[in-house]
Amino acid sequence: MKNNVTMRDIAERLGVSSVTVSKALNDKEGVSDDLKQKIKTVAEEMGYRYNTLAKSMKEGVTYNIGVIIPERFTGAVQSFYLNMYQSISRALEQYGYYGILHILTNYDEKELNLPRIYVEQKVDGFIILGQVGKKYIEKMKSMDLPKVFLDFYDEHAEIDAVITDNFYGAYDITNYIVSQGHRDIAFVGNIYSTSSIQDRFLGYLKSLLEHKIRPEESMVINDRDEEGRYIEMKLPERLPTAFVCNNDQVAHNLIQQLKREGYNVPDDCSVVGFDNDVYATLTEPQLTTVEVNVEEMAGNAAEFIIEKVKNPIKTYGRVSVKGKIIYRDSVKEIKTR
Amino acid sequence: MKNNVTMRDIAERLGVSSVTVSKALNDKEGVSDDLKQKIKTVAEEMGYRYNTLAKSMKEGVTYNIGVIIPERFTGAVQSFYLNMYQSISRALEQYGYYGILHILTNYDEKELNLPRIYVEQKVDGFIILGQVGKKYIEKMKSMDLPKVFLDFYDEHAEIDAVITDNFYGAYDITNYIVSQGHRDIAFVGNIYSTSSIQDRFLGYLKSLLEHKIRPEESMVINDRDEEGRYIEMKLPERLPTAFVCNNDQVAHNLIQQLKREGYNVPDDCSVVGFDNDVYATLTEPQLTTVEVNVEEMAGNAAEFIIEKVKNPIKTYGRVSVKGKIIYRDSVKEIKTR
């Protein structure tokens, strides 16, 4: 079924042992340069391909990393995590590892079913991309493989996490809005739903406090229900002059809603997002937002998990990656009253 | 490093042989039901996990399928193929297989470097997602593993392909436009760049011919260069009343351009897309388009490749999956003159 040239075949052809072939092909000591060359040439000629499986078996290592994305983050339009997966996949390849994507279904999450790639020992570790439920996190602790959380963290879990700097990102962009003369600034997001949103809210809050702007409860607008589904937003009676949204998609939704109600962005009010994903440039006007450094986050996660595979004792704690503000057209300077 | 409970451990605990354990755990004949039960219970107790690697080694099968996506189809916004990858990944899992994503870089494509997952024998077959260059297709033929093309095909290659029904999709949607009273209908797309675009163009053409509408060369508008980069489009002197775009993103670009030039869609002219991806709903107005049946395409590709792994002789030829028109707001009925 396959070509199946093995080291032994090469050895026989040359009248040496397979041990020698193994050494030569792996550039190990103990074979004369002459023979080494000859072996390599013959291997090439015979179309030899290295059999990773055999090595894996011997070493008890699969050279695969499972990447788990909860189903709810993979809607048709939610390209953000799939994009990040792509970066992870590339980063892992640098280390000779490969990513196996596993979409965690809502059902399996609820029933606490561990991924089959774990049960079948297909992977050496996991990157969990996107917040999963607390109970499932608990359950995952029973898996005796290293794990890295990506783009979220859990306060109770001592699992390493790579996150975007939500707090300072939101802080910075709120500062920018304030610098444009705004004082009535709302935050849009369900602050109880994920750690990222909560941190973004707190960054927003810090900016307000620093500028002696009194935060008001009516200025926090809920955008989604417990299950993460987006809901119609209730705008405050007195319209704020600016909205800090917890992500670009919500900013997009908000702008649509504002338009429907007859408001113009940014003339009547400014709106900023977070993530710099598809929505940022497809919204009219294009969004001023915080760009998340996907490459670096993916790179870190890959590096960490591979180090942890080699040395499970290793820990990194919570590592946050700086984002940066992308200035576009959704914010307008206003005269301070 | 791992828990490493093996069949032998279970066997020793029970005073039987590992052969018996293997049989019991795999529900094979030749073990009394009684013993079978006992073995399963003990396995559970000891936290035994099946070692796929060992099985793979024995059988010479990896249970992995490589999914190759050319780099140029994975831009930040190009979620379409990543989405399809996700569906493939799910479909494969049904068969006990896993997908390994490999992004084919422009460099590797040009240099004709085969993917490392092939060289290292990490996979049993390939799904190639998105048109790759002719030379690379030739090169890939040297890989002695089954392959399935997904979302494109190559006339010279006798490789099985799963495609969306581009021809009839474009034909149907053009018919719809004609039924809305349009006669001046342009096609937008570089008809030399991919087989899909070409087929969509031909579907458009068939509809025109059937309705005795004389096709004009000026009515074919180029949207991208040889490398697939989008370019500014040249609108014809006399504006057609409708545009059939080869995909949603292009439709989106076109609408932006029309807006800039002071035209209103659909009042001044109608525009339709193809794919029903992110752009379809994010464009204003939302696009009438042809929805590609991603699930079914992914499902077919997965099924085919796995059958071919089991039986390399098997061929499927070119299988096209029907799409369907999604009616939205970008087409307006006009009075026939």
Place this chain on the structure above:
DNA sequence: CTGAAAGCGCTTACAG
């Protein structure tokens, strides 16, 4: 510098 032996964890005949 070269190689025989043992083993990674499982399964497939085959023998009892």
Place this chain on the structure above:
DNA sequence: CTGAAAGCGCTTACAG
């Protein structure tokens, strides 16, 4: 119904 032997393709000590 149960199990000893051999083998999948490689590598790791160890011996010569």
